[in-house]
Amino acid sequence: MTTRPAAPAASSAAPTGPAAPVPLSGRFDDDARRLAEQAAAAERILAALPPVPGRSRDERTRAATAHAEARAVRRDFLARHTDTVYGLLTDGLTRRPRLPDLVDAAADRVPGLVPTRAQMAAELRFVQAEKEGREIDQGRFCGAVLRSPTAGRHLVETMLGPTPRALELLDRFRAEGRVELDAVHVERRGTVAHVEFRNPGRLNAENARLVADLDTAVDLVLLDDTVRVGVLRGGTTDHPAHRGRRVFSAGIDLTDLRDGRIPLVGFLLARELGYVNKLLHGLLTDPAPGAGSERYVTKPWIGAVDTFAIGGGMQLLLTLDHVVAEEGAYVSLPAAEEGIVPGAGNLRLTRQTGARLARQVVLGGRRIAATDPEAAAVYDEVVPADRMDEAVERAAAALAAPAVAANRRMLALAEEPLDHFRTYLAEFAFAQADRAYAPDVLDKVERRWQERERRRAARGSRT
Incomplete structure (x- = not known):
């Protein structure tokens, strides 16, 4: 097993090192x-x-x-x-x-x-x-x-601005009502835009490609004036455990994390500052300092949770205005198991579930099933699997009222002022950088990868 050992204490022989740092002058x-x-x-x-x-x-x-x-x-x-x-x-x-x-x-x-x-x-x-x-x-x-x-x-406001790729694709989306990205499908149906995650072999886990596509997709929904409501949903997967079923999200792609393909800047930080923050606070379309609330375009969002929303998937739900879950679904933030910090989940979960339940989820790895008594802290509706489409349509119709966007923006400002988010994310940047290279994290992702490879080999030997 390849893991990175912790730095040991200095040996008795003085190691050759750089000269002692010279105090800075302030100039x-x-x-x-x-x-x-x-x-x-x-x-x-x-x-x-x-x-x-x-x-x-x-x-x-x-x-x-x-x-x-x-x-x-x-x-x-x-x-x-x-x-x-x-x-x-x-x-x-x-x-x-x-x-x-x-x-x-x-x-x-x-x-x-x-x-x-x-x-x-x-x-x-x-x-x-x-x-x-x-x-x-x-x-x-x-x-x-x-x-x-x-x-x-x-910087926070800069990252709330539209991505260059979204601006390039906007006219096509407005004209055709759909855009097919590498890992995300965006389709407008009437005044509702459906954003579907498509990483089928990895249970719609987030990798660098999916995060970049979601940033573009969220921008397109917010920039299209004919769209009143956005919907997030996972597509069907071809993973052996859930083949042919919709899955909301398996969270961060742990295989890519193990392989060194989850960049801190381009993924872990850009995700929080980019599309996840846009879901809550909206898109900054006018960065002029003198502009007021009209600088932002904000719209209500619905989450449709099929099967499960793990890790980053659950984090998304904390920014949305209405969450519909099928009866067998569950959510979790397995931060203690994975060893990393669950994005802004620690910032947002407590105000939604209360401190005690938040600690059980983040520190103890507790899952919340759609049928649990505490499910109301996470889901707005729980319906049979065959009623999901109907429930999403009903919620979208209710949220399309003209006053909804303005009021949900004011709710977001009251619950999480941008400077409150900024100070949290500053500490997140320090903590997540360290945790991404912590020996326990490296050991866990390596063991998970090896177990997955053993299961894959076993399946291959049976075919």
């Missing part, structure tokens, strides 16, 4: 130079070591020390200069680079602050357990930006 140019020097010293040490899986105990210690000392300087630098850096990257808040572009620009503009494109491309050659863990530095940068009331608010 941006001087501090940027010292940051670049410290980062370069750490990189020289890492370059002299073998790749992660081939490192000895002493080599792992040397790598951990190099990372820790460089990160200490980055932390000090960001504590002093985050707003200055963000101002440089956005030309004084006049441009709105989306999160991946912002992080890449930071690597170019402030050497040593975050990994370069080349360093991140090199990481893609490895499974999660064998990576250097450079995304941790991206997480610290994103967290520092989000902690800033000025820079963080600007």
Whole structure:
């Protein structure tokens, strides 16, 4: 089993490491130079070591020390200069680079602050357990930006804007009433837009492709003036356990997580700042500072839960206005089992279910079945499987009233002001970056992957 061991305590022999960090002065140019020097010293040490899986105990210690000392300087630098850096990257808040572009620009503009494109491309050659863990530095940068009331608010609003791909597809969607993306189908029926997840071999689990497609799909629904209500539903799957059945979502694709294909910036953070936040707060169509509530387009959303909504699937339900579930469905946030943080689920679940039930779900892994007494905290309706379509149509008709959109926006602002979301996500950026490389997480995803491979081999031997 390939797992990444925890960094051991320093050995009695003093490891060769970078020079002790020089305290920063508070002057941006001087501090940027010292940051670049410290980062370069750490990189020289890492370059002299073998790749992660081939490192000895002493080599792992040397790598951990190099990372820790460089990160200490980055932390000090960001504590002093985050707003200055963000101002440089956005030309004084006049441009709105989306999160991946912002992080890449930071690597170019402030050497040593975050990994370069080349360093991140090199990481893609490895499974999660064998990576250097450079995304941790991206997480610290994103967290520092989000902690800033000025820079963080600007970034949150930037990510609430429409994606370039949605703007390219909008005229076609308006004309034809449907768009087929790689992993999502969007179709307008009257004034209701249906967004269907399609990752059939993985029980509609979220991977990087599906998240990008959902960001585009949600934008199209919000931008089309003829649409009054949006519906989220999982398509049918061809997974052996549920072949031919609809499944809402199996959450994060743990195979892709194990294989190192769940990027922190492009998936774990962009998902929360992008389409999930748009479901709740709407689409920012007018970023001018003087504009008021008309800057946002918001619409009611319905969730149709077939079979189950696990992890990220359950997180989506916490942003929606009406949830219909079939009688046999259940929801869960298996954060304790997986070892990672369930997005903004910790922020939103408590206000919906109460603190005690939220702890049972997040910390204890409790499932909530549609027939449980507590189901009313998650579902609005529970119906037989053959009545799902009818229930969705009935809910859509009820939510299409003109005043619904305005009132659901005011409810969202009361329940979760953008600055409240921003401060939560700042800490999420730090925590999720660390958890994605924690030894217990790497061990769990590896064991799950090996068990899945054993089951697949067993099925193959029977055919």
